[in-house]
Amino acid sequence: MIPNQAIRDIQRGQLLPVYLVLGEERVLVHRVVAAIRTAALQGGIADFNQEALTAGECDVDRVLSAVRTVPMMAPRRFVLVRSVERWDSSTPKAKGKEKNKESVVQPLDKLAVYAASPVASACLVLVASKLDGRRKLVALAKKSQFLVECEPLERKALPPFIQQEAKDRGHTIDRDVADLLAEIAGPELSTLLDAIERLSLFVGEGGIITEDTVAACVTRIRPSSVWELVGAVGRRDAATALSVLMDVYEPQDRGLRLVGVLAWSTRQLLRFAHAIRSGASPDQAAVTAGAPPYKARELAKQVKNLDVAEIERWLRVLAETDLALKSSRRPPRSIVESAILTMTGGLSRLEIRPQ
Structure with missing residues (x-):
């Protein structure tokens, strides 16, 4: 199940005795675990009935002992186990630390046996960044619907x-x-x-x-400046485009936010162009593009002498620029300037090699 669904079910009182929380998006993992903890510890003294363990720093028998401990003046205990991937022999970390494959697989198998018949007086939450989908624990979690997948959002x-x-x-x-x-x-x-x-x-x-x-x-970049830059690029006016770039470039973030805003503006322009070519009026095209109505005339003027293929080329250049800013040793401002010149036609392709 997805995190939002799990949290909704928990808030409705549908708390499960076992959860397997998988994924690398820490914000979602934190939210799911927090919701489970709050629900599990209701009606009792939290400090006496919660335990946080880390796989690899304790053995699986310690976990099983914790969940089978009788709650103190509470309906249930909350037991959290982090870094469960350490017990999965298919992960690089486990391979590097364990030589005996059977000793690595065994903890996950023991957890699977427990999860098939958990005690009602505990809520066990197993957290891992990734586990082999062929493991019995993962297969059972999918079948019994106690798997919560916290992957990065698309x-x-x-x-x-x-x-x-x-x-x-x-x-x-x-x-x-x-x-x-x-x-x-x-x-x-x-x-x-x-x-x-x-x-x-x-x-x-x-x-x-x-x-x-x-x-x-x-x-820290005014939208009007970005549209001025996009307009100069559309007119193939490299001098004006580079002049505007001098005003909006922020060395603190290596130009990444500027490139992001340019990509967003270019996508708006592309949606507007598609709408116009489909017979929409400028005002209707602005709505389709997600732009405010007062931009309709300006956008119509920009796409008048541009074809869709050219705007799509700009997006490819900006995608390459974003990658270059994150990986190239070339000075970031030089990379952004090369992108502007490539978009205006001053360069045939983006130059990203280090100087």
């Missing part, structure tokens, strides 16, 4: 996640603004949540999160 899932997080804090944020935030602060949820929290404090109680507030609080 890119398309980030805007709805952002909108829900903003709503939970009493704010509204349009889908296109959420997409912008996902572009510049994602994909890691911890970074996104930090940005959302700062935006929440910035706009105040009940405030609306807009492009301008994202620009002021997160990117």
Whole structure:
């Protein structure tokens, strides 16, 4: 099951005696474990009835002893076991530490036997970044529906996640603004949540999160400057584009946020162009692109002399630029300048080799 479903079920009182929480998205893992802990320890003294263990630092018999211990003045105990992947011989860490394969497999098999018939007076939560899907424990968790998968969210899932997080804090944020935030602060949820929290404090109680507030609080880049840069690129005006770049480039983040905002703006332009070529009016195309109506005329002017293939080429250049900024030894500003020149036609391809 997915984390949101697990948390909803738990909050409705449908607490299971065993959970296997798998995945590398720490924010989701933390939320699921916190929800289970809160529900499991209701009606008792928490300090006397919870235990946190780490696989590899204790043996599996210690875990089984913990879950079979009688609760103290409470309906159940909460037992958390972290880093269960250490007991999986298929992981590199386990392979490097254990020579006897049977001794590594045995803990997971013992946990599978327990999970098939758990005690009602304990809630056991097993947390691992990854386990071999062929393990009995994993197969049982899938079949009995106590597996919670906390994998990183796909890119398309980030805007709805952002909108829900903003709503939970009493704010509204349009889908296109959420997409912008996902572009510049994602994909890691911890970074996104930090940005959302700062935006929440910035706009105040009940405030609306807009492009301008994202620009002021997160990117430090004015949307108008970005559209000016996109416009200069569209006109093949390299001189103006590089001049605008000088104003908006931030050396602190190596230009990554600027590239993210440029990619977001370019995707808006691409959606607008597709809509226009499908017969939509500029105002209708702006809505389709997720752009405010006042941008309709400006966008129509930009796509008039551009074909869709050229805008798609810009997106490929920006994707290469993002990768180069994260991996190349070349000065980041030089990489961004090369990208602008490539987009305007001044260079045939993006230059990313170190100087």
